[in-house]
Amino acid sequence: MRQIRVTYHREDGSWWADSDEIAGFTAAAGTLAKLRELTAEAANFYLDEPVALDEYLDSGARLDAPWRAFFSGLPSAIVDNKAPQATVQAGTRVLVGAAVYA
Numbered sequence: 499m500r501q502i503r504v505t506y507h508r509e510d511g512s513w514w515a516d517s518d519e520i521a522g523f524t525a526a527a528g529t530l531a532k533l534r535e536l537t538a539e540a541a542n543f544y545l546d547e548p549v550a551l552d553e554y555l556d557s558g559a560r561l562d563a564p565w566r567a568f569f570s571g572l573p574s575a576i577v578d579n580k581a582p583q584a585t586v587q588a589g590t591r592v593l594v595g596a597a598v599y600a
Contacts (some may be wrong), residue, residue: 502541503552506533520544534561556587 504517513533514526525540527533534553541549553561 499550500545501550501552502545503554504537504541505554505556506530506537507556518543537554 502517502519504515506515508514512526512528513530514524515533515537517523520541523544525537526535527536538551541551
């Protein structure tokens, strides 16, 4: 399975993604949850092979398994339009907190 690095950006109330590893690739959505779903589908379709996403925020914070596990069980209406606040120091990723809305 091919590993592709994707970076998520939030701008003017919406989310968009790009990847330096897929020429010309961009995707956009209203929420981070929807964007992650669309990005996975688009990367698999574009490359015509199974893809594992290595996901990052534009701040450099990596969206890894613990973050996914925590948020994947919440309704998308709760986790909406805000990225987790993360701190990355000396190669260590630490989840500090997240904005959660009802």
